[in-house]
Amino acid sequence: MAVITVKNLSHYYQDGDYRRYVLKEINYSFEKGKFYCILGQSGSGKTTFLSLIGAMDSVQSGTIEFEGKPYQKYDLNTIRRNLIGMVFQSYNLIPHMTALENVLVAMTITENEIPKDKVNVAYNLLDYLGITKTKADRLVTRLSGGEQQRVAIARALATNVDVILADEPTGNVDEDTAEDIVAIFKKLAHEHNKCVIAVTHSPQVAAEADIVLTLRKGNFIVNE
Amino acid sequence: MNIFQRALTSITRRKLKSLILLLIVIILGNIILSTLLIVQSVDGTRQSILRELPPVVSLEIDYTKLDELYKEQGQFDKPIEIPWLTFDDLDRIEADAGSYIKIVDYSAYAGIETKSLEPYTIMDGGYVRGPGETNYFTLQGVSAPIFAMLEVGDAEIVEGRSFTQEELDNGSPVLLIGEGLAEKNNLMVGDTVLIESLFTDYTEEGNQVIFNTIELEFKLIGILKFKALPQSEGKGGFSEHDYLLEERNRTLFTGNRFVEKYSRESMDVWRSYYEEKYGETWEDYYEDNPLAGRPITFILNSSEDVSSFVEKAQAALNNEYYYFATQEDNYKKVAAPLESMRKILTYAFYITVGSAIIVLTLVLFGFMRDRQKEIGIYLALGEKKSKITVQMIIENVAVGFLGALLALASGTFVASYISDMLIAAPQLDPQQGVILPVYPSNNYLANFDYESILQSYQVGFSATAVIAFIITILATIVVAQLIASIYILRSDPKKIMM
Ligand SMILES: Nc1ncnc2c1ncn2[C@@H]1O[C@H](COP(=O)(O)OP(=O)(O)OP(=O)(O)O)[C@@H](O)[C@H]1O
Ligand SMILES: [Mg+2]
Numbered sequence: 001m002a003v004i005t006v007k008n009l010s011h012y013y014q015d016g017d018y019r020r021y022v023l024k025e026i027n028y029s030f031e032k033g034k035f036y037c038i039l040g041q042s043g044s045g046k047t048t049f050l051s052l053i054g055a056m057d058s059v060q061s062g063t064i065e066f067e068g069k070p071y072q073k074y075d076l077n078t079i080r081r082n083l084i085g086m087v088f089q090s091y092n093l094i095p096h097m098t099a100l101e102n103v104l105v106a107m108t109i110t111e112n113e114i115p116k117d118k119v120n121v122a123y124n125l126l127d128y129l130g131i132t133k134t135k136a137d138r139l140v141t142r143l144s145g146g147e148q149q150r151v152a153i154a155r156a157l158a159t160n161v162d163v164i165l166a167d168e169p170t171g172n173v174d175e176d177t178a179e180d181i182v183a184i185f186k187k188l189a190h191e192h193n194k195c196v197i198a199v200t201h202s203p204q205v206a207a208e209a210d211i212v213l214t215l216r217k218g219n220f221i222v223n224e
Numbered sequence: 225m226n227i228f229q230r231a232l233t234s235i236t237r238r239k240l241k242s243l244i245l246l247l248i249v250i251i252l253g254n255i256i257l258s259t260l261l262i263v264q265s266v267d268g269t270r271q272s273i274l275r276e277l278p279p280v281v282s283l284e285i286d287y288t289k290l291d292e293l294y295k296e297q298g299q300f301d302k303p304i305e306i307p308w309l310t311f312d313d314l315d316r317i318e319a320d321a322g323s324y325i326k327i328v329d330y331s332a333y334a335g336i337e338t339k340s341l342e343p344y345t346i347m348d349g350g351y352v353r354g355p356g357e358t359n360y361f362t363l364q365g366v367s368a369p370i371f372a373m374l375e376v377g378d379a380e381i382v383e384g385r386s387f388t389q390e391e392l393d394n395g396s397p398v399l400l401i402g403e404g405l406a407e408k409n410n411l412m413v414g415d416t417v418l419i420e421s422l423f424t425d426y427t428e429e430g431n432q433v434i435f436n437t438i439e440l441e442f443k444l445i446g447i448l449k450f451k452a453l454p455q456s457e458g459k460g461g462f463s464e465h466d467y468l469l470e471e472r473n474r475t476l477f478t479g480n481r482f483v484e485k486y487s488r489e490s491m492d493v494w495r496s497y498y499e500e501k502y503g504e505t506w507e508d509y510y511e512d513n514p515l516a517g518r519p520i521t522f523i524l525n526s527s528e529d530v531s532s533f534v535e536k537a538q539a540a541l542n543n544e545y546y547y548f549a550t551q552e553d554n555y556k557k558v559a560a561p562l563e564s565m566r567k568i569l570t571y572a573f574y575i576t577v578g579s580a581i582i583v584l585t586l587v588l589f590g591f592m593r594d595r596q597k598e599i600g601i602y603l604a605l606g607e608k609k610s611k612i613t614v615q616m617i618i619e620n621v622a623v624g625f626l627g628a629l630l631a632l633a634s635g636t637f638v639a640s641y642i643s644d645m646l647i648a649a650p651q652l653d654p655q656q657g658v659i660l661p662v663y664p665s666n667n668y669l670a671n672f673d674y675e676s677i678l679q680s681y682q683v684g685f686s687a688t689a690v691i692a693f694i695i696t697i698l699a700t701i702v703v704a705q706l707i708a709s710i711y712i713l714r715s716d717p718k719k720i721m722m
Contacts (some may be wrong), residue, residue: 014335029358048284049578050722051718051722056604056718056721056722057718073343077603077607077608078606079606080603080604080605080606080717081605081607083604086604086721087268088500088721088722090721092597092601092604092721093601094231094597094601095597095598096234096237096598097225097237098667101225101233104226104228105227105601105605107225108225108226109602109605109606109607110605110606139237167722186314207471216304
């Protein structure tokens with residue numbers, strides 16, 4: 001069943017008087033339980049697409065629906081808070097907090113149902129992603145890039161969302177770590193029935209995906 | 225990690241930021257606290273001095289208004305027309321503000337030139353005698369059995385009694401005089417006092433001639449003792465107190481009706497003398513109005529009533545040529561250096577708070593920029609902008625509160641220092657610009673002296689100043705943070721994160 005449905009989605013950036021369209025009438029449905037990779041040349045609009053699905057930007061024309069309900073009916077904040085988890089290339093963790101605290105921040109912001117003993121849940125989640133309790137209690141600035149990205153994934157998962165978006169999640173880590181992260185994404189999709197959409201430049205990462213979407217001239221070329 | 229926990233981690237783990245804010249609050253706090261403490265101490269001194277005083281309000285002619293009128297008129301020899309106070313006015317005041325009033329009193333005055341009484345003198349040469357052999361006395365009327373002078377404690381009856389209402393109403397020839405005058409003339413309560421009021425003129429050679437007399441026969445019903453003034457030394461060892469004592473011992477107290485009657489009689493004597501001497505008719509400039517030009521003393525039930533009374537009475541009177549003088553007005557005239565320091569510091573307070581808001585806004589704006597990423601993360605996680613602002617406010621208010629407490633520790637010293645410096649500053653010297661009244665004229669407002677006011681002035685803490693200070697600091701921080709939060713409003717998580 002489709003969790004995110006994109007209909008006639010177009011997006012432009014203003015270049016002086018000229019509207020330069022980056023996305024042109026995209027139609028696509030994303031499903032739970034699948035790991036998607038979006039490929040495309042630099043500047044092809046991958047981040048733009050992800051930011052629209054991630055409710056970081058408002059839709060200009062066309063619609064994005066979450067389980068049938070268009071984004072326009074929500075407040076963007078609410079989508080970010082309750083429906084979508086995001087992972088970024090540069091981790092984006094709060095530097096003066098520990099790994100655990102970073103995860104807990106997301107857990108207190110969301111309105112989704114979270115088990116009462118948040119701290120234990122967060123520790124377990126981090127542990128599941130390979131961050132031990134000692135590391136979880138460290139300031140994130142004292143973790144390696146790969147470890148930080150795992151914390152970021154834990155944070156995205158902590159709010160119990162079904163959709164995880166990742167913009168070049170392996171862009172800043174070495175190959176081994178990239179493999180680990182891809183393995184995590186696959187596990188999330190296949191074992192935990194999440195819809196994982198990752199933008200990447202890496203053919204190795206894309207090779208692991210269930211579905212590869214290539215953005216070209218504002219539209220997807222689909223490879224199943 | 226709710227916003228309180230987030231705030232706490234930010235305060236404790238981003239120490240430099242907290243320290244900078246703390247330091248700024250301590251510095252600005254000391255200035256703000258000093259201004260508040262000094263203002264409050266000046267107020268406290270005024271209040272404690274005024275609290276001790278009887279609640280006297282004096283209805284007086286506004287001489288600055290009269291001056292203006294004279295100037296407009298351009299002729300100083302012609303009388304001016306203003307709506308003089310009447311008994312109807314007093315009735316209206318009593319009708320509207322009577323509930324505040326304990327006693328209303330005013331005094332009619334008349335001069336008496338006589339050889340029948342020996343004047344009371346404290347020092348040789350202290351008393352200035354007229355060029356002839358006559359002595360001058362003042363006949364002063366009162367309008368209540370417990371008249372203002374007794375009520376405010378300027379005098380007490382040491383022998384005999386005061387007037388009865390009946391004696392006052394009838395204008396009976398009964399007299400109260402001071403101890404000094406009684407002793408000098410061997411007068412005792414119950415005595416009949418015969419006074420020959422002399423009307424004199426001078427010949428071209430400078431000799432005094434008596435052209436008429438009025439015989440007055442009083443019954444002495446009581447002896448007054450006048451309250452001592454604080455012994456402030458005047459020139460040549462002759463103090464203000466001595467001067468006042470002589471003045472009062474040259475006064476014969478009786479009812480207003482009597483004084484008014486006597487005034488009319490003596491006016492008639494003068495009129496016929498004038499018309500005979502110069503062959504012209506004496507023009508009456510004024511209608512006979514015993515209240516014209518007289519201050520009316522209102523003694524109220526309580527000091528707290530003063531401002532409400534003045535407000536109501538002023539409305540009832542509705543006469544721009546009169547005003548209600550209060551103890552506070554008088555105090556403020558004498559304590560002008562303190563009061564103007566208070567005024568300067570009140571401005572300083574607002575200026576400092578204004579600058580504090582600007583400085584803090586800039587600093588907090590800097591902090592926001594420094595935390596751009598953190599703010600972006602909160603937004604990306606779907607946090608409301610209002611909550612992020614509240615978190616920042618909590619952080620800064622907590623640090624600000626600590627800074628305020630630290631400022632309290634040093635504030636009194638700084639305040640005392642600033643206060644001493646300002647009081648010592650030459651432009652605040654009381655001798656310049658402020659004219660101290662030598663003795664109370666004919667009202668019963670207290671006579672203040674700057675030195676003793678200064679003695680009771682001391683910079684210290686009060687709960688109100690401390691609370692006002694903490695509220696000011698915290699409000700300043702909140703306002704600054706709210707302005708700086710424009711940064712949060714304008715933050716776009718996509719730009720920050722992606
Ligand atoms: N805020 C913006 N204003 C104007 N143009 C923009 C803006 N953001 C992106 N663009 C342009 O839109 C196009 C698509 O950008 P986008 O960031 O989506 O590309 P991308 O596929 O993510 O590229 P990369 O692989 O380099 O990250 C680019 O040409 C970019 O310059
Ligand atoms: Mg990109």
